[in-house]
Amino acid sequence: MRWLINFLSSSLGQKIIMSLTGLFLISFLTVHLLGNLSLLSDDGGYTFNTYAYFMTHNPLIKATSYGLYFFIVLHAIQGLVIALKNRMARGANRYAVKAKGNASFSSKNMALLGTLVLAFLFIHMGDFWLRMKLDWLPTVVYEGYAEPIADLYGRVAMQFQNPLIVIAYVIGQIVLGLHLWHGFQSAFQSLGLNHPKYTPFIKGLGKAYSILVPAGFAIIPIVHFLFK
Amino acid sequence: MDLILKVWRQKNNKDNGRFENYKVKANEHMSFLEMMDVLNEDLLAKKEEPIAFEHDCREGICGSCNMVIDGRPHGPNNGTTTCQLHMRFFKDGDTITVEPWRVKAFPVIKDLVVDRSAFDRIIQSGGYISVNTGQAQDANAIPIEKDLAGQAFDAATCIGCGACAAACPNASAMLFTSAKINHLGLLPQGEVEHSKRVQAMVTQMDEEGFGMCSNTGACEVDCPKEISISNIALMNRSYVGSVFGSDKGS
Numbered sequence: 191m192r193w194l195i196n197f198l199s200s201s202l203g204q205k206i207i208m209s210l211t212g213l214f215l216i217s218f219l220t221v222h223l224l225g226n227l228s229l230l231s232d233d234g235g236y237t238f239n240t241y242a243y244f245m246t247h248n249p250l251i252k253a254t255s256y257g258l259y260f261f262i263v264l265h266a267i268q269g270l271v272i273a274l275k276n277r278m279a280r281g282a283n284r285y286a287v288k289a290k291g292n293a294s295f296s297s298k299n300m301a302l303l304g305t306l307v308l309a310f311l312f313i314h315m316g317d318f319w320l321r322m323k324l325d326w327l328p329t330v331v332y333e334g335y336a337e338p339i340a341d342l343y344g345r346v347a348m349q350f351q352n353p354l355i356v357i358a359y360v361i362g363q364i365v366l367g368l369h370l371w372h373g374f375q376s377a378f379q380s381l382g383l384n385h386p387k388y389t390p391f392i393k394g395l396g397k398a399y400s401i402l403v404p405a406g407f408a409i410i411p412i413v414h415f416l417f418k
Numbered sequence: 419m420d421l422i423l424k425v426w427r428q429k430n431n432k433d434n435g436r437f438e439n440y441k442v443k444a445n446e447h448m449s450f451l452e453m454m455d456v457l458n459e460d461l462l463a464k465k466e467e468p469i470a471f472e473h474d475c476r477e478g479i480c481g482s483c484n485m486v487i488d489g490r491p492h493g494p495n496n497g498t499t500t501c502q503l504h505m506r507f508f509k510d511g512d513t514i515t516v517e518p519w520r521v522k523a524f525p526v527i528k529d530l531v532v533d534r535s536a537f538d539r540i541i542q543s544g545g546y547i548s549v550n551t552g553q554a555q556d557a558n559a560i561p562i563e564k565d566l567a568g569q570a571f572d573a574a575t576c577i578g579c580g581a582c583a584a585a586c587p588n589a590s591a592m593l594f595t596s597a598k599i600n601h602l603g604l605l606p607q608g609e610v611e612h613s614k615r616v617q618a619m620v621t622q623m624d625e626e627g628f629g630m631c632s633n634t635g636a637c638e639v640d641c642p643k644e645i646s647i648s649n650i651a652l653m654n655r656s657y658v659g660s661v662f663g664s665d666k667g668s
């Protein structure tokens with residue numbers, strides 16, 4: 191066990207934790223977006239509500255969701271620990287003149303962007319996830335379901351009529367996109383996966399992902415606000 | 419050309435340090451270090467303490483002429499050391515800010531001189547080959563693939579100046595450490611102890627208190643030898659391999 195603790199507490203081990211949890215969160219976001227796009231369908235919330243019911247009642251998915259909570263917390267805590275240690279590594283005096291152009295904005299501000307993502311997650315989960323968990327949502331009855339189903343769609347549709355919430359969501363997605371602009375490809379570099387054969391592809395994929403996925407999320411509140 | 423130099427002055431490690439402004443007359447044929455020499459001559463003539471800075475080879479191979487010039491280690495040009503930086507890259511009337519490496523693991527000794535023995539200790543922890551490789555071999559006795567030889571050579575161009583840690587927003591020494599690990603590990607003589615070496619050198623690097631790589635790439639931009647951060651990726655996978663894949667290391 192000693193070897194594993196040594197590994198996980200080494201600088202490279204801590205970066206491996208960041209990259210693996212980060213990649214897990216990236217794969218989660220993909221699934222999350224695909225499910226949420228059903229919020230755009232015009233069936234009064236049937237597809238989305240039954241999807242949400244499935245996601246909260248399937249034992250396999252429930253088990254995975256505990257992993258997800260754990261990995262978000264681990265990623266956030268580990269990221270903040272790294273950021274703190276890195277700040278201390280500079281020493282008491284900071285440079286009087288800041289270098290410009292030697293690294294991207296995203297790469298230099300991962301902790302700030304991550305903290306903003308975390309703030310967004312608190313708002314987001316308080317709004318929907320927590321209410322669902324606490325059974326605070328009104329229910330609807332659908333044919334073929336033994337019990338009434340929480341009307342998460344109704345809550346979402348109501349919240350997205352508030353322009354402030356729509357703006358908060360769009361900003362949250364821009365921040366997420368910036369975090370992933372650097373984070374996506376960085377995770378592969380941390381894992382030691384860097385090769386002229388595939389690194390250009392990973393970098394391209396990372397840029398596409400960090401634009402398209404946050405844009406996909408942002409479209410939902412915008413469409414609800416403008417057209418529903 | 420007339421310049422104003424804003425230079426970090428610090429008596430010793432206990433002193434807080436501060437910037438002082440100096441006027442200096444230079445011409446564009448001088449190297450940056452020669453311009454500093456001129457300034458020090460002026461200071462000596464005025465019976466003031468000259469600015470302490472390190473220098474040795476003055477041809478870009480020793481890695482001692484370390485200073486941060488206008489926010490960039492070794493100045494505004496890529497792929498050069500301070501001794502290879504010429505005044506023609508500045509304009510008459512410029513104000514130039516000169517600071518030491520600001521890395522906690524490199525404490526300031528005086529003015530622009532920092533103590534880089536943390537790097538020496540990283541090398542001492544495993545940056546060598548302890549197996550007897552015998553007499554100098556015939557160059558072609560051990561066949562080495564061209565790509566590998568090139569990669570090892572690129573890593574071996576590291577002069578240990580510390581610009582990577584100075585440039586890194588996290589003061590991380592991973593470009594240095596990975597270059598020193600790889601220029602040995604990629605070749606057959608160094609491969610034997612590769613796993614052990616990676617573990618020892620990474621452990622020592624952590625103990626010295628350097629930061630952790632965020633893959634910003636600032637180091638490779640400011641490295642006077644333009645060493646690539648692909649070396650860091652290689653170190654990372656060697657490290658993972660040495661922990662999970664080898665029964666030789668610990």
Ligand code: HEM
Nearest residue numbers: 209212215216266269300301304305308373376377380632
């Ligand atoms: C869904 C949300 C998130 C995703 C998909 C995500 C993804 C990633 C990825 C892929 C990386 C790159 C890892 C590496 O460099 O090896 C990363 C880095 C980072 N993340 Fe996140 N992240 C998320 C949320 C957060 C949160 C909530 C925080 C908390 C404060 C955070 C803080 C950080 C920090 C500080 C780094 C940089 C670590 C370093 O300097 O090496 N992230 N993230």
Ligand code: FES
Nearest residue numbers: 476480481483501
């Ligand atoms: S003095 Fe030797 S590298 Fe500049």
